[in-house]
Amino acid sequence: MSIVTVQLGQCGNQVGQELFDIICSDAVEGQRKTYSTCSCERFFRQSSHGELTARAVLIDMEPKVISHSMTKAAKSGRWRYGEHSHFSQKQGSGNNWANGFCVHGPRHRDVVEELVRQEVECCDRLAGFMPIMSVAGGTGSGVGTYVTQCLRDIYPTSFILNHLTWPYGTGEVIVQNYNSVLTLAHLYQLSDAIVVHENDTVHRICSQLLNIKHISFSDINRVIAHQLGSVLQPALSADSHRVYSRNPVGELVSSLVCHPEYKLLGVCTIPNMPSSSIAYSTFSWPGLLKHLRQMLISNSKMEEGIDWQVRPPSGSGWPRNPTGGGSFNTSLANLLILRGKDVYSAETGGFEDPALYTSWLLPEQALTMWKSPVSFNKYEKSATLVSNSQALLRPLDDMVGKAWNMFASRAYMHQYIKFGISEEDFLDSFTSLEQVISSYSQLC
């Protein structure tokens, strides 16, 4: 089973490159043949000489980032991108979603579809698609949404897992909230699951946990890639009968995103530390899992600064305050992935507590567990939690609120109208995201 990755825009192409790099170096390291074969089959096609080529299509409206990513991959010596599986133009989308979605996307539809088709034909069995993009810019968000729509049209039964990078709250692009609202509202209809990384959170991980002084996008992308990799690398699930699961995207989607109103997934991993310190640290499963559980219920997305006061509500008539600060974070469903030494001795009872979940889903339906005795990316033990919970409610609400304020004063509207996105389209998008916000805030 193979996943075809579609890298879109600057962010998508950089994150994608880091992801393939981590997966490849993790797969080829050590003597673990089955793990390595399974991982390679998922993400790479192998030539008769044993060369690994990423199952990826690179799309951007500017040539620079793509050529940079391709050079970097080739330089690694372990893997490379397909020689012809990329498409770029000379003129970017100017951070305008409408330009990407209404102009660039339709204009280059045929080329992109052909590239994807070629990549799909190289798979024995297609597990699904993973478009990687940001929501703030023009190409990633606009063209990315358009391409996702095309994928949905052509492969109606395939799984599509979108990975989105949310911009800094303080702002990278003036119209980032517009772009985000339009992207999210559209993807919510098209995608099977939306995995989100917030730049703010990842930035904090870089500064506080990894002790990086001058944080670059490359550092941030590496953290995102690490977290994504720890989700997507081979693992054994409860009913995979000691064989690495062959359908990672399908299983992830069916364990976390079965309800059409809830599609936003957050990821957190533990531990995160500078690579120089890893060798001098020891971890125990109880310690890691205790921290991870508290991170989940108190909605702190990293180990540092966990609020230990938050407790799951007990008894009936829980007064849950959905958007209030410091409140309990209710989960709809969680996927716990444990990798490393003694993984079968890990006690995961803390995640089976019904109080963590919404009242209408039983813990056995809501919690899924993947395990792998193979350690990931140099960490002797590591735990990853993919969670469909209220964790993203706050940032989403802020995003929509800011976008609405701008929309209320008609700021920059003409930039969108001139490419064919009307006020009605905006209102539709606002409405559908309000529905998402409402669904998540009523989760209890």
Added chain:
Amino acid sequence: MQRSKAPVSVEVKQVIGALCRLLTATGLDPVPTPETFRRAKFGCGNEEDQFWQLLASILQNSGIVSDEVCTQLRGECRKLVTAGLWQTGYYADWMYETEERGQEGTGFSSRDLLLALGWLLAAGTLENLMTQRVQQLDRTLLISIPVSRVFSGQLPLDSGSLRRLQWLTGCLRHQGRTLLSMLQERTKVLHAVLSVSLSSTGPSCSYQSSTVLKEECVCMRQLCDVLEAYLKWKQVEKVFWTWMDSVVDGHLTDPVVKSSPHAPTWSPRVCHHGNQGLEKLQNVLSRLPTAQVGLLCMKESAHKRGKMTLFLVIMIFLCSLQDGLEPLSSLSSLHTLTQAYRPRLKAESDSCPVRRSAEGSSSGTEVSGVIPVSEAAEMLLHEEALLLERRDKQRLANRMQLQEMIGRLDELVLIPP
């Protein structure tokens, strides 16, 4: 919903031919020839028997008439058809007549049976027949296991159970997709194996396998025939219905047709094709745009006045929709309420705010935070009334002042320079 008569031409015969082939492929026997159809349209000749049989076998095969009834009415084709048509909701005068009268009767002809056939086709019987045939032929097809649909008396109907059901449905859907992709992989692998074995052993050996395979092969061929016939039929179906319209027209204009006390109440010139659901939907759809038009009008008025933001207009529009009122046509100056509101979806359980004020906007004390729609609408109306009153007062005062001034000017003489 009358169909256009444009494409009626010589091809009708071929089109009916396509239908006949499809009917044969679904396992019906015998099927009248296209020529018989043509003659039946004019109600002449003796095609009745063939149509009686066709209708009977359609009703029987599609399971509209149960097997029990079939065995009871063995040999009484006419009764069986009447009963079957009744069950599909078809009505015609001849169905009331006894057999003897029917034979003597003046009005009845094979055209009536043709119309009944049209009714059955329009009601989707053909698709039912085909589905059954395909299930017979394709043994690899997974047919849903009949589950008993008896629910316990205490079926939980709260929103939690509903959501759980939705979740489980989604889960099943995902599993279905996974299975589908497995099937695709299996087909691919099977194809690879087959092509390898074919090329290595040569085509001569491939047919020497067991009888099971041969049977399977025959089934597959028949299956292909059914599907092909259906495809062809679908491409030309429209012409058939145009022709059927002409049959209906002929039936209605024919002076032989007598009026009956059971005459239907609907307009006789309208052909329904048993698809009233569509009409309902159209009704609903035709009503929708008016709401949007209302919104547009209000937007325009807002632009003209320039005194309030569009969002307030939308809000009022939403209120009026909720209250079942027409959109407010007059919107006076609303200087105290010119801030932008963000509409929110109302929580199910609590009676909390439908919208709340946008962050950062300057708001009066009474409108800070959130206001329910109805309250805001009331406030707006109240505001309007106040302003109108003030305007009237001002007008009156102005007029008085003007009159006073005119009175004073009466004694004045103006000399042009």
